[in-house]
Amino acid sequence: MSIETPGLRESKKQETRQLISDHATRLFLEHGFEETTIAEIATAARVAKKTVTNYFPRKEDLALDHHEEFTASLARAVTDRADGESAVAALRREFNAALDERDPVAGFAGPDFARMIADSPTLTARLRDLHDQREEALAAALAAASPAATPAIAPRAAAALLAAAHRLLFRRIQELTLAGHPNDRIAATLAPEAAHAFDLLDASLNASPDTAQ
Known part of the structure; x- marks a missing residue:
């Protein structure tokens, strides 16, 4: 059984966060911020909707991620x-x-x-x-x-x-x-x-x- 180190877990979290952010930005630019839903972002990133909100509690944070x-x-x-x-x-x-x-x-x-x-x-x-x-x-x-x-x-x-x-x-x-x-x-x-x-x-x-x- 492999054991993930804290560094590896953190790296995976950052990768997931970036993946969600990238898909969200693409959808916002294609369809507009107001028109894009969290569910659509989750589907595009192939994660659960709850995963999106765990990383980005506010929809605005997906667009203004800095x-x-x-x-x-x-x-x-x-x-x-x-x-x-x-x-x-x-x-x-x-x-x-x-x-x-x-x-x-x-x-x-x-x-x-x-x-x-x-x-x-x-x-x-x-x-x-x-x-x-x-x-x-x-x-x-x-x-x-x-x-x-x-x-x-x-x-x-x-x-x-x-x-x-x-x-x-x-x-x-x-x-x-x-x-x-x-x-x-x-x-x-x-x-x-x-x-x-x-x-x-x-x-x-x-x-x-x-x-x-």
Whole structure:
């Protein structure tokens, strides 16, 4: 009798999760998110319907399967920044890296995927919720790094401004994608726009050190 190691079990789980996600994405793109059912996804992936919901409790998570990375991304950039690096500088650096990598988490998902989201009220609402969650996580990270005497509103205010800039940049990538621009052109367009946004943030937030250092 063969015994599966924890590593092998985890690998199989990841393979099953990816299989379900791939079939779900294909069906969503072919038929639309609202029109595709969990049962159809299960049939395509050759798994039980319960298996799909075990891996993806919400149907939206099948489409936005990078949601955990997305909501944690800004907070992680602040938490992992180098000593002496401001929050604005860390987030600028991380966004520029995302542009260079054409990172899907930053919004580089391709025209078909962008259209699927734009055409789905459910996914549009879920994306707004994820942006809000990302802001909340960033506020918590800024609060944890702030001096004890920092006013309670300061990290939340800084997070609101920083998250709003990232929300705008994400939307710009989606807009340009839907307009038919290729990723390289989108990145070239966004680079100076992002620099302008971060310059504004740097001038405002770093003038009040407790909010962004």
